[in-house]
Amino acid sequence: MQPIGMSLLREVSPRLWSIRSSEQVALAKRAAQITAELQQGVKKPYKDVIDVSWGDAHRGGLKPLTFVRQVIASCLYPSLLNSESLPIDVQQKAQNLLGCCEGGSVGAYTSTCGIPKIVRSVSEFISRRDGGVESLPENIFITSGSQRSLMMVLKLFVQTERSARTGVLVPVPSYPYFNMALSMLGGVMVPYYLDEEHGWDVKVDELRRALHAARGHCNPMALYITNPGNPTGHVQNRKSIEDVIQFAAEENLFLLADEVYQDSVHDPESDFISYKKVLFEMGPPYSNSVELASFNSISKGYFGECGVRGGYVEFVNLDPTVMECAYTLFSTDTCASVLGQITLDILAHPPQPGDPSYPIFSEEIRAMKDTMISNVHRVQEVIGSLPGMSCQPIKGAIFAFPQLHLPPSAVQQAEKAGVNPDVWYSSCLLDEAGLCVGPGCEHGQREGTHHIRLCIATTQENLEEVLTRLSAFHLSFKSRFF
C-alpha cells in the first residue's frame, strides 16, 4: 500500500541520489529469489546457490576459532566460569576482560576510544608487529568494525559545506564501500589505476598523473590504499610502500592505509609490512611529518568475525587539535560494540605456547593457513586453464579477481541489454550455475576490461564445487559466442 502525497522526503540530498545502487544488491536479491524457488521445489540444474560474493569466511563455511568463541561465551554468561568444561586460560581471559568492563558486564558502555586496557593491548600488538616501533594508546580508536573507522576518518576530511570539494585518491579496482562512503560525504574520488599486467602494482607515475589531473577540479587531501589488496590480492613490498610514502610526503597527502588483510598473505615470497613500520624506518622528516591512518579489523585473517563488528584506526602524526575534534566525533557513536572490542583483545593477545588452549588454537590457525594456500593454488590452476580468463597471482587477501576476456559479440549483447558486461556475465552465472560472484564494475576497472570477484576464504570442498560450476558455465558461455 503506497500512500498518496508522499513528497516530503523526496528531496533527499543529491549526494545520496547520485550514488549508484550496488549491482551486488541486485544480484543478492536474485540469489535469495532462486534459493526460495529451490526450496519450493522448482527444478534447476543445481541444488543450492553458492554465494562467494562476500568477503566473509564464516559464510564460506570456515569455522570460528574455538578460543575466541569460548572467551566470548564466558564473558556473555559468566556462570560458565565455574564450569569445568572450559580451559583455564579461557576462564582467566574472560575474567580479566570482564574486570575491565564497567560493572563487570559486556552490556555496559565503554570509553569512546574503547576499553582502556584493550586499547593498550592493541598498541602493544601494533608495536610487536612493527618490530618495536612505538605505538601510543592515545592514537588508537576502536570502533564497531574498521568500516566505521574509515567513515569517521573521512568525516574529518571531507568538507560538508565548503565549495572546494575534498578529493581522495582511490585505487581502481578498489574496495567499493570506501568509495560509497566517500561519495556520500560529498568527497571526490580521484582514481588511480593499479597495473594489472604487473600483478596490480601501485605505480607512482600513475599516482602523479591522477593527482595532477584532479588538481583544479577538487582539493586532493588524502591517498587511500588497500594492502594486501582488495579485490586484487596484491601485496606491496617495502620499496613500493616507500615510494608511496615519499609521494605522499612530496604532494602533501594524508595516507589512509587499509590493512585489514594483514594476516592474509599466502605467497611465501611476500610479507606484510605495515605503512607505519616503513614510515618509521624511513626516519625523519618523513616519520615525524607524514600523516597516516592505519586500519585493522577482526573480520579478516584467521578470525573472520565480520558479524561481531570490531576494528580500529591508529593515527600517526595527527595534528593534536584535530585529535581533539576526532575524539568528539567518535564520541557521537558512544562506543564500539563490546564483544568486538573483546575479540580485538584476543587478536592482540592470542594464546601463547604453554597455555592450555594453545595447541588447539595454533592447530586451527595452521589448518586455516593450509586451506587458504591450497585454495589460492587451486583457483590459480583452474582459472589459468580456462580460455578467456586470466588471473594475476593472488599473494594476499581473500579474493580472486580474474579478468574476463569476453568475445566482442558477448560485450555487444550485454550493452544492448543495457547492463555492464561483467554484471551480465555474473547474473548468467547465477541463473545458470547457482554461483553468486561480484561483478568487477563494483570495484572499478580499466575501460574495456571486465572482471569478477570471488571470495576464496571457504572450505576446500566448497571451493571445488565453486570452481566446477564456474568452469562449466564459463566454457558453455564462451561456446555461445564463437
Add this chain to the structure above:
Amino acid sequence: MLSSRNVWIFIQAEKKHICHRSSKHFAGLNKSRDSSVITPSPLSSFSLSKSLSGLSAARRGLIHRKMSENGVTSRRSKVLTIDTMNATVKKVEYAVRGPIVQRAVQIEKELNEGAKKPFTEVIKANIGDAHAMGQQPITFFRQVLALCSYPELMNENSFPEDAKGRAHRILQGCGGKSIGAYSASQGIECIRQDVARYIERRDGGVPCDPDNIYLTTGASDGIVTMLKLLVSGEGQSRTGIMISIPQYPLYSAALAELGAVQVNYYLNEEKCWSMDISELQRSLEAARQHCNPRALCVINPGNPTGQVQSRECIEEVIKFAAKENLFLMADEVYQDNVYADGCEFHSFKKVLFEMGPEYSGTVELASFHSTSKCYMGECGFRGGYMEVINMDQEVKAQLTKLVSVRLCPPVPGQALMDLVVNPPQPGEPSYNTFMKERTATLSNLAEKAKLTEQILNTVPGIMCNPVQGAMYSFPQITLPERAIKEAKEKGQAPDMLYCMKLLEETGICLVPGSGFGQRDGTYHFRMTILPPTEKLKILLSKLKEFHQKFTQQYS
C-alpha cells in the same frame, strides 16, 4: 558546556608548545644526523621516543638526499589541521562524553594511584548505563547469546531448552550459521519479522511490515541515518530539524556535523516538561524565516527530562506534523521505563493509526528502539531498530543504500534485539525467571525515580519535576549571582562550574544542563537514577550537602 573558548585556549597553548618543541628537535636532528640520534616520535607530538636503531645511518642519509632532490627539505605542513578539516565537525559538541566525564576518568585514575581526595570513589550518575551501575543482565538473554557464540554449549545440560531453541533459530538466520558472518545491511530477516510481530502486539494489532524494519547499531545509528536522509538544500532552503530543548546531545551533534539547521522548541518545565503546540508553532514560524524545517524530533519518555507524554499530547503533535508537513522522528528507547501512576507509554505509531486513515495513510514517521535501556540495559551490544512508516518507496531505496555503507549492525546486538522483542513466553522453562528479573529491575527503577525526586525537592534551591519515566532527573538549580559571575569570567557555563566543583569535592559525576540546552538564565543538571538504592541515597545526601555549601560559599 565547557566553554569552547576554554578548550580553544587550551588547544592554542598546546599548539604553541608543540611547535616550539618540534622545531627544537629539528635543529638538534640536523646537527647529529649521522650519530645515533633521538628523533621526535612520529606517533605523538607529545612524546619523544626510541631512536631509529634498526636503520643504518647510511640509509637515513640516502633518504635525506632523496628528500632534498624532491624539494621536501623542511618539515612539511600538516594536511589535516584545524583550518583544513571538515568545518562542520569542529562544531560538534557532545556533553554526555564531554570534559566533565573526561575529568571523572582522570580522577578515578588518580584515586587508583593513591591520591588523597575528600572521597574514595567516583559515582557516575552521568550516563544511562545500567550495567555499569550494577544492574544484572537478564539470564535468559545471556544464555542464548552464549549459545549463539559457542554452539558446542548446546550439549550442556545446564542450559534450558527454550534458550537452546532460540539460539538455534537465530543461528539458522546467520550466514554459515555463525554470528561472525555479515548479515544483510537491513538486518537478519527472521529478526526483522520478530520485531514486526512485537510492534503489532505492543500496538494492539496495528499491522507492521518487516520490510519497514531496519536493524541498527544502537538507536543512535538509526537516528543519524534518518537525519542524513532528511538533510539537503542550501542557504534558505537548508533543512531545519526541530528538536526539544532540553535535548539529548546526539541530535545537536548530528545536526552540527551534517550542517543542518537546529530548530529549538522548548519543553514546558512548569508543566512537567510537556510539549506545547503553541511553542511548536512559534518555533516553526521563526525557523521558516531562515531555513526549511522538515522534521520534528520527539523523545518519549523524555531524555534528559523524564516526562511521559499523554495520549492527547501525542495526538496533537501528530496533527501539528500533518498540518505543517513535517516528518516525525519518535525516539522511543525508554518505552518500558514508565514509573509514575497514571502514566503510560503510547507509541507514536499506535496513536497515529488510531487517528484514522487521514493521518495514518500520510504522516511519515520513523520510530527508534534499542537494547540499551528499559529493563535490559545492554548498552555494550549496540543493538537497535527503527521502523519507517509511510515512507516513499524510492526514498526507501536510498535508505537501503545508505545503511549498506556501514555493512551491517553487530550481529550479537541483532540477536539480543530479537530476544527483547521475543522474550520467553508463559509455559516456557525460562518464563518465570525472566519475569521475575524484569519486574524486579523495573520496580527498583520506579522506586529510585521517586526517591530521587523526593530527596532533591527537600533541598532549597533545587526544584525537580516528577521522574515519570526514562532514567533521569533534570532538576533546576538556583545559583548565586556570584557563582554565575565567576563562571562567566572563566568563560564557563554556570552549571558546568557547579558540576565541576561537585565532581572535585564529592566525586559525583553529573552532566550540566547547558550540555542539553535550557531556557536562558535557568540552570540544571542531569542525574541518572541508576546507582543502586543505597548508593543513590548517599549520592543524594552528598549532593544536598554540597548544594548548601556551594550556595553559602557564593552568597
